[in-house]
Amino acid sequence: MTAQSYKFPQDFIWGASTAAHQIEGNNTNSDWWAREYAPQTDLKEPSGDACDSYNRYEEDIRLLAQSGLTMYRFSIEWARIEPIEGVYSRAQLLHYRAVIDTCHKYNIEPMVTLHHMTLPLWFASQGGWLRDDAADIFSRYIEYVKPILHDVTWVCTINEPNMVALTQGGTEGSDFAASSLPSPDSIISQHLVEAHKRARDVLSSIEGVKAGWTIACQAFHAIPGCEAEMEAYQYPREDYFTEAAAGDDFIGVQAYLRTFIGKNGPVPIPTDAERTLTGWEYFPPALGIAVHHTWEVGRHTPIFVTENGIATSDDSRRIDYTYDALAGLHSAMNDGITVHGYLHWSLLDNYEWGSYKPTFGLIGWDKETFERQPRPSLGWLGEIGQTGIVQHPTR
Numbered sequence: 001m002t003a004q005s006y007k008f009p010q011d012f013i014w015g016a017s018t019a020a021h022q023i024e025g026n027n028t029n030s031d032w033w034a035r036e037y038a039p040q041t042d043l044k045e046p047s048g049d050a051c052d053s054y055n056r057y058e059e060d061i062r063l064l065a066q067s068g069l070t071m072y073r074f075s076i077e078w079a080r081i082e083p084i085e086g087v088y089s090r091a092q093l094l095h096y097r098a099v100i101d102t103c104h105k106y107n108i109e110p111m112v113t114l115h116h117m118t119l120p121l122w123f124a125s126q127g128g129w130l131r132d133d134a135a136d137i138f139s140r141y142i143e144y145v146k147p148i149l150h151d152v153t154w155v156c157t158i159n160e161p162n163m164v165a166l167t168q169g170g171t172e173g174s175d176f177a178a179s180s181l182p183s184p185d186s187i188i189s190q191h192l193v194e195a196h197k198r199a200r201d202v203l204s205s206i207e208g209v210k211a212g213w214t215i216a217c218q219a220f221h222a223i224p225g226c227e228a229e230m231e232a233y234q235y236p237r238e239d240y241f242t243e244a245a246a247g248d249d250f251i252g253v254q255a256y257l258r259t260f261i262g263k264n265g266p267v268p269i270p271t272d273a274e275r276t277l278t279g280w281e282y283f284p285p286a287l288g289i290a291v292h293h294t295w296e297v298g299r300h301t302p303i304f305v306t307e308n309g310i311a312t313s314d315d316s317r318r319i320d321y322t323y324d325a326l327a328g329l330h331s332a333m334n335d336g337i338t339v340h341g342y343l344h345w346s347l348l349d350n351y352e353w354g355s356y357k358p359t360f361g362l363i364g365w366d367k368e369t370f371e372r373q374p375r376p377s378l379g380w381l382g383e384i385g386q387t388g389i390v391q392h393p394t395r
């Protein structure tokens, strides 16, 4: 039996995502760096040089372009731009402008994230998102960055605000989400929504810009009879943030896994279920489910899949997972949902918040030399980027 192939619209955008702290290396003025190198750190390993993408970004963008993909989502690191409160680095700003220019040089459309998990250490030490003036401080940073975004269309204000609120401002570790999610801090949640709206206002003066934020979607399922418990669990951890994004230019959906909710909250993953290297259940339909849910809760705001992927040491499993996830996405679009594009997490094996073991990359790299090692999944996805046709190589 041959597997089905799926044709996506001509103007559908295909690409891959990364985030600064997870690939650049030496993000020394951030809260994460301080946590990683604290004497009693709770993390398995520090980020160190990461994959040195701070210096090697051109090679990374070139590999992405050569594969056939046409969009690169990366983040600007606030801790580099404003290492001390009120002290801005012109050189760092120009570094990120060079990354945008490099995207254009290779005909790659950039999608720029302004905040992806890590904070400047000074801001985090003063309470971070708990501060009453957090939105003022964040919008001041965006005012500074705005001039380099003059020809960028797609901008994400804050990555996974729901995870930031759950982790009291960004203390997620690599085992996170393998079990139950902590309770979100409601003050942080409110301040994040305020910061997002203020950021959108600042960005709105850029002609043609499309701004949104990107939400970690869990594909929640209720155990029969526990629908009310599921709603109570899901609302502050996800839907609150999706509702706040209704009417934006787009909502970023980031989906990897599903979570069952019973009478007492999340139900453990069955012991015989296949797990990925993050400990999450292998569940590709999560993407289609999350897209449907976000479309409803976000009151039909257009969607962009800004992250989806799998941590695995078996690249053929990455293709299996992505093929099945894309089948769900295709079906959601056939149901009338507007989706602009799909960005795979991740372009490169990345620092997965405390560990390098969960490998998400379409590209691996040598730990000693940083030599890039593109995997077959990069070529496979790149071809989809060119043809819009999703086919499995062996099924």
Ligand code: IFM
Binding pocket: 019, 022, 117, 160, 254, 307, 345, 352
């Ligand atoms: O690596 C993370 C990313 O930083 C945010 N979304 C989920 C990814 C995989 O865990």
